[in-house]
Amino acid sequence: MMRGFGAWMLCALALTLSGCDKFGQNAPGKSPFASVDITGSSVGGGFQLVDHTGQARTLGDYAGKWVVMFFGFTHCPDVCPTTMAKMADVMKQLGPDATRVQVLFISLDPKRDTQAVLAQYVPAFHPSFVGLTGDEQAVAAAAKAYKIYYREAPGKTPETYTIDHSAGAFVLDRAGKPRLFVADNLPAETIAKDLKTLMERG
Numbered sequence: 050m051m052r053g054f055g056a057w058m059l060c061a062l063a064l065t066l067s068g069c070d071k072f073g074q075n076a077p078g079k080s081p082f083a084s085v086d087i088t089g090s091s092v093g094g095g096f097q098l099v100d101h102t103g104q105a106r107t108l109g110d111y112a113g114k115w116v117v118m119f120f121g122f123t124h125c126p127d128v129c130p131t132t133m134a135k136m137a138d139v140m141k142q143l144g145p146d147a148t149r150v151q152v153l154f155i156s157l158d159p160k161r162d163t164q165a166v167l168a169q170y171v172p173a174f175h176p177s178f179v180g181l182t183g184d185e186q187a188v189a190a191a192a193k194a195y196k197i198y199y200r201e202a203p204g205k206t207p208e209t210y211t212i213d214h215s216a217g218a219f220v221l222d223r224a225g226k227p228r229l230f231v232a233d234n235l236p237a238e239t240i241a242k243d244l245k246t247l248m249e250r251g
């Protein structure tokens with residue numbers, strides 16, 4: 050289950066109103082990106098999680114790569130798997146540039162999304178994709194840094210709960226700084242184009 054990116058856009062708007070210079074520099078219509086340029090915003094930061102191979106990971110481990118990061122859960126019936134498949138399509142469209150990009154999927158459901166579950170799920174979409182999980186505090190800290198809303202919603206049985214959560218992806222530069230917020234409704238071609246533009250600009 051996904052919430053629209055409206056809530057996130059409100060945050061972006063709040064950042065604009067709070068005087069973030071970079072937002073001001075990109076007047077409407079002037080941005081070369083279909084995504085929201087979040088360069089210089091306070092959103093983002095590091096994390097301490099475990100990848101789907103069991104390796105402890107921080108954001109610094111991906112330094113040197115352009116990171117595309119989004120949050121979700123493997124039991125998600127709709128938007129999460131669609132986003133995963135779309136990101137795999139983005140990688141295909143990037144061609145050789147795909148090797149410069151690291152896609153990270155951060156689970157908001159550490160109870161069910163164990164390392165083994167992520168190992169089954171994430172690389173099935175693309176062999177280079179990395180799934181990240183951790184204990185509840187570590188996941189909550191990562192979600193908080195990226196202003197991700199998530200909440201468990203009861204299912205028919207205690208095991209079949211779903212999670213309402215913010216949609217959309219973040220693009221971080223090679224130093225881990227926030228650069229773009231990719232709304233969930235953007236098609237793969239547009240995302241690939243934004244990534245190419247971003248990588249050209251450095």
Ligand code: NI
Binds near residue numbers: 126214
């Ligand atoms: Ni979802």
